[in-house]
Amino acid sequence: MDISSFSSEDFDTKAWINDILKNADKQKESSYTMSLVMKLQLYVQQVNSALEDTSQDVLASLPKIMRDSKNLQQEAVLLKEKMAVVRAEIEKIEQETGKSIESIAKLDSMKTKLILAKQGLHESDNWTLLVNDLEEVFDSRNVENISNKILGMQSSLKLLVNVADYEDRKLQLEGLKNRLEAIASPEIVQAFNSHNTEQSQMYVRIFTSIGRLPQLLKYYQKCQKDILLKKWRNQLEIEQDETTLQWIHNYYNELLSNWYTQYRWFNQVFVSESASQSLIDIYTDVLSSLDPSLNECIDAALKQVPDKLSFLLEIKQAATQFRDSLVNVISQSVQAKPNPVQIFKLQKAIFSHLVTYVKKYSSYEQAYLNKQLSSLDCMKDELPDTIQALGLSIPSVVDVCRAAKKRCQDITENCGYCGLLLALRSFLMGYADLYRVALRQIDRNRKSEEDWNVFQLCMSLMQNSGEVILELQHLEKDLTLQVLELNRQETAQYKSLLLESSDLREFESLVRCVTEGTQLSLLDSVTTELQKLCADIHHTTYLVVFAPISEHLDVVQSAQTWNQFDSSGIHNSDLPDYSFSPQEYITQIGQYLMILPQHLEPFLFKDNPALSCALKAAEQEYSNVSEEEGALAHIFLTIVARGTCQVFCDRILSICELSQGASRQLAHDISYLQNIFEELGLSLSENLQHLSALLKLPSDQYQSQSSGCSARLVAAVRQMRNIKSSS
Structure with a gap:
């Protein structure tokens, strides 16, 4: 029988009885009920027995609990009395010995001051002895002995902070450090240039002890800079028969190889310093100080190469490849990551020679597109051939424009977008002039009598012009979408690397105008010209068609x-x-x-x-x-x-x-x-x-x-x- 419901607070006797008798057989209900009553009586007996046992156990344990409670109370009272006695004794001792403790504290303070005074007098005497000894040590030009003496003076000066001539002594010590640095500088340069690890470590230890490690790092950076600049000059002399592009590739490879070598050597010598940060500063300085500069070499090469844009693309790809390799090496450094500002300055130095050519990109692109325009060969001896050639040239013109868009992205990372638009406008305006030439030829061939051949030429020229406008609309849509992508690509980084401040403002103005929708047409001047061209062709077509009518109407007057x-x-x-x-x-x-x-x-x-x-x-x-x-x-x-x-x-x-x-x-x-x-x-x-x-x-x-x-x-x-x- 399940009697768990008896423990519920809302137990209902009637509901329980009805529930338990619900499934009972009608015929055996009486015997079933008697059985339940007997079971309940047994449960009651069991509960009574359990209650009686529990009560007996509690009554048996009460005397012990009472005794334990009484003992605990007595011990608490005794402890309270003892604490009161201890407190009284402490108060008595404080009253009797307070003045003595103050006297002891004063004596201890006087003792400390006397010891400091003694040390000060000793160090002052030691300072004088060290200064007198230094002159003889300087004559020996032994860097280690000189540094030991200066280190002793440095220790003495720390204890002479309160003397009246502390500042004078400090200046005197700095002067001696300068003399040491001047004596050691030739040997430091020789050690760094020859990669003498043991000697270089000695100088690091000495300069660290006298607080001149930053100066030693400057010596290292200057030595490395001079070595790398000399390698550039030697390379130009040795590789005179090579191309400018090959010079640049070889020098970039030399710089990467040098990085690996110097990184290992630096970590052996300057254990507590970051090799990456120092090498980044060196490379940034070197790339900005090349003599002759990269721009001078590239300018000379540009005068000789026929395809300037392809040459500039190769130059840019070389710089990008070098940047990616170098940044990848830096990112793999086990030391602390370099400052992002340092990385940006390094990239600025790597791409600095390209800034000039991004600025001139528009003129280079215009010159190239003008050659492409000349190669179209649309002007024929016969007018129908000219108009047919113009129609056939439209896909080529569109391909030329899209290729220019791709070159702008490859060479300038779209930073030369303003220049690209200028070049495209010039190219397309030149292409529209070819239609003007054809229209003038139609005007010259126009007659007063009925001439359906000329009419067909006019309509063909009109149709070609419309096709150019349709293609121009597609091109302009692509150009606009490209502008909208500029801020969501790496262009956001490149624009700070490849653009001067004035060009950067112009570039950002273009992006802002297109993004905000204030500029609806990137090729507005070309669109206007083509619309005017269509109007002129339509007018000529009208004159061709109307000429016979006009001639017939002349008889009216x-x-x-x-x-x-x-x-x-x-x-x-x-x-x-x-x-x-x-x-x-x-x-x-x-x-x-x-x-x-x-x-x-x-x-x-x-x-x-x-x-x-x-x-x-x-x-x-x-x-x-x-x-x-x-x-x-x-x-x-x-x-x-x-x-x-x-x-x-x-x-x-x-x-x-x-x-x-x-x-x-x-x-x-x-x-x-x-x-x-x-x-x-x-x-x-x-x-x-x-x-x-x-x-x-x-x-x-x-x-x-x-x-x-x-x-x-x-x-x-x-x-x-x-x-x-x-x-």
């Missing part, structure tokens, strides 16, 4: 065109409109306009992103049309129609005199043109519609029915028709 209607009787004012037929000039214009869409179809009635881009750049009107097929062709026809209406109006207004029959004929010509326009989905200009209406009006009704038309046109038609004003 000729008096001979209209005089034939003065003497003929058939052109009576009362004849119906269908009696008139359009004249030849207007039918020729109509026929020309009807075949114009056929010539536009190869260019404008199909998906042509390049031509579409060029037209939108040339004329804002093209940018507002839908993307459906033929929309651009409709805009071009609209522009031609608008020009036709304008020139037709101008020619009509230049007519001096019109008879009634001529006036109706001219109105019929205008109506014919209107029908042609309607066939093409175009509309006649408002001025031409007004002229047509004014030309049809009977003379006697002219004044009353001309209202609503332009006053200028009303007056002009009245004058050419010789209609008298009612006023």
Whole structure:
């Protein structure tokens, strides 16, 4: 039976009984209940027995607990009495012996002062003896003996801090140290130059003992600097037949080899100093003091090499490889890591000779790109060949630009990005000039009569220009993304190594403008030039297409065109409109306009992103049309129609005199043109519609029915028709 629930604080008797009888058999419920009662009685007996045993044990142990408690209480009282006695004795001793202890303390203090005074007098006497002995030791020029004497004087001076002439003695000691250093310097230089470990260790021990170890380190650094500078000069003399690049590679290898050698030797001699920090200072000084400098050698080589950018890339790669190798060696040092400022100064010295060429990168890149532009060979003897060559050159031009972008990254780590943009602008502007030359050739070949070959050349040139703009947009996007990456790459470190302060400000300004979105176009001048070029090509194309129309319209202002209607009787004012037929000039214009869409179809009635881009750049009107097929062709026809209406109006207004029959004929010509326009989905200009209406009006009704038309046109038609004003 589980009786654990009896120990619960919220035990419910009824619930327990109901729960335990829940699964009991109905027939055997009585016997089951009796069994439970018997078990519970047994449990009660067991609990009573356990309680009785526990009570007996407690009663048996109570007397012992009482005795132990009583004994403990008595011992606590006894201890308290003893502590009171000890405290009283201590207070009595303090009262009786307080003055004696003070006297003893004073005597001890006097004793200490007497000992110090005695030592001071002894050291003062020792100082005098050491000074007198030093003159004889200096004459012997024995560095070890001199250092021992100076060390003794140094120890004496520590005990003479409170003497009146302490500062004078201190200066005297420094002077003696200087004399020792002057005597030892030739031997120090010889020991360092010959890598005499034993002798060098002796000087380290001596200079450390007299507090002059920093001066000894300067001797070492100067010796190492002189050795490395001499190696550079000797190398140039020995390797005169080698290239400048080979000189630099060999010297970098010499420096790396020297680092390993000096690192081991330094740790043997200057045990307590950092070899890496000292060698970093030496190499930084050496690379900044080479004679002749790296710049002088590179400048001389640049005058001889044909490909300056490739040469500069090799120079930069050599410096980068040397830097990486040296920094890797330094990072593997088991000693304390060098200061980051030291590492930066070392890298600054390694790349210092490249700063000049990063500054001049723009001019080098421009010169190279100009050669690439000349090699395109787009200008041919025949105009169609020239335009075809321009179209075929576009992929090459894009490749040249992307190669320049890659060179900028390789040579300048993108620090020359401002110079790259200048070079690309110059190159692309030069490339756009080739299109200008082709356009001028088209202008020279343009004729007044119908010439669809020239029209096709214009459209091909326009399409090529649009393709250049599309490629330029992709290039500019890549350039912009590259600028956005500049601060998230190693360029952030290189810009401090390769740029002067003024160039650094310009570089950071470029990055800031692009990052903040204030500068939308990196090649804005090129984009503007190409847009203007497209506008000029479009204008030339329009002139080519409009030339036949203009020539046909020239007959309108000729008096001979209209005089034939003065003497003929058939052109009576009362004849119906269908009696008139359009004249030849207007039918020729109509026929020309009807075949114009056929010539536009190869260019404008199909998906042509390049031509579409060029037209939108040339004329804002093209940018507002839908993307459906033929929309651009409709805009071009609209522009031609608008020009036709304008020139037709101008020619009509230049007519001096019109008879009634001529006036109706001219109105019929205008109506014919209107029908042609309607066939093409175009509309006649408002001025031409007004002229047509004014030309049809009977003379006697002219004044009353001309209202609503332009006053200028009303007056002009009245004058050419010789209609008298009612006023």
